[in-house]
Amino acid sequence: MFKRLPLPDTSAQKSVMVYFDGQQVTARDGDTIAAALLAAGVEACRTTPVSGAPRGPYCMMGVCFECLVEVDGVPNVQGCQILVKDGMQIRSQHGARRLG
């Protein structure tokens, strides 16, 4: 659904390897988690706590909370507010988080 635009500055093209639900995803340095997932063709990264409907990144600016994922074991992280890092383990957020 999304494709990357060419960047004028080739130094920003450095790639970063992350994992989404165990699958390797190639992202770019400077991507947010949400941008990296969309670029990799991931449309749904969570299910809602109430109805269990699938949801994916939407506002990309920290207000809609649609892009929640689990990052390195931390639940309910807003994917659009965190930059990718090499080796990052990102998992789908299934429903409401557990505590502890």
Place this chain on the structure above:
Amino acid sequence: MKTYDFAIVGGGLVGSAIAYGLAKAGHRVSLLDEGDVAYRASRGNFGLVWVQGKGLEIPCYSHWSMSSASLWPSLTDELLELTGVATQHQAPGGVHLCYSRKEMELRQADLASLVKATGGQFDFTMLDHQQLREMIPEIGESVTGASWSRWDGHANPLYLLRALHAGFLRCGGTFLPGSRVHRVHQSGGSFVIERDEERVHAARVVLAAGLGNRRLATQVGLHAPLIPNRGEILVTERMRPLLNLPTTYLRQTGEGSILMGDSHEDVGFDEGTETPVLSSIAQRAVRALPALANTRVVRTWGALRVMTPDGYPLYQASLTHPGAFVACCHSGVTLAAAHAKRLAPWIAGDTLPSEIAPFTAERFDVQTVTPA
């Protein structure tokens, strides 16, 4: 000219519950709502249906609260059937947490006196730390124990408001939003309610305008010396069930958010929030449930309680302007069922519920002490 049987001034929880009760009984009712420029206490409250500890000075208030708590299941059922809106009402009992032996003793003494004052109708149990932990496994080590009462519960106040509005409309009521009431007066045998660009005519009028009643009550020979009292609330991200019964200042909603609240601030009409207050609310919540330390707060807000000088409600019929009533309280959620099912019939002409007889404004007058 259309004349309604009743005009209700104020579309919050108090006005909507009364309007719903009257419309359901077949009266022609209009519900006048100012709009979002109003203080909107009913959009900012916590959502407890609470009985324990209420009415220590005036036991009638405990009876009135218990009557409403008893009527809540039938209110929520009929609203669901009529409108499809669920209020998320649950009554698993509620706990008031104590942090020392001394606090436990004082609580026990207070509630025991309430049991006595209500002739044994109110009841409660003191729980030690272990018994409390069986109910709330995540309870903090520093919580000594709690008082538990089966009378307590909670609901989603926003769904309640929506359900009352929808139910009112389903019963044929007329909702008139978006305009402030400037003046209420009597003309001929009925009342004229003057709004920005229109006049509403009604045989009887009920002032349920929250803090706005201060200004309106005097126009129909009533007195409503109300004081704003701010409460701030924090709400967390949604979580799996963690707290399956409400406490005085913590509850988990049907969707999984945890609400933390119960500040009492005398700050005039300031509806804002202040970091030191929010911080102390959060610290108290973490002390009760240490696991909350790792949760995210997603929103905070402040809202103004509608308080009388003694904190008890005000219900009164005007003597100088027969057909005019005032109704205000700060427990619009707890008392919603009593307002719809017992206060509304009184306003329509039935006998006064005995529990609310003391709640007139005369109690605020300066008392003359006769020397012995």
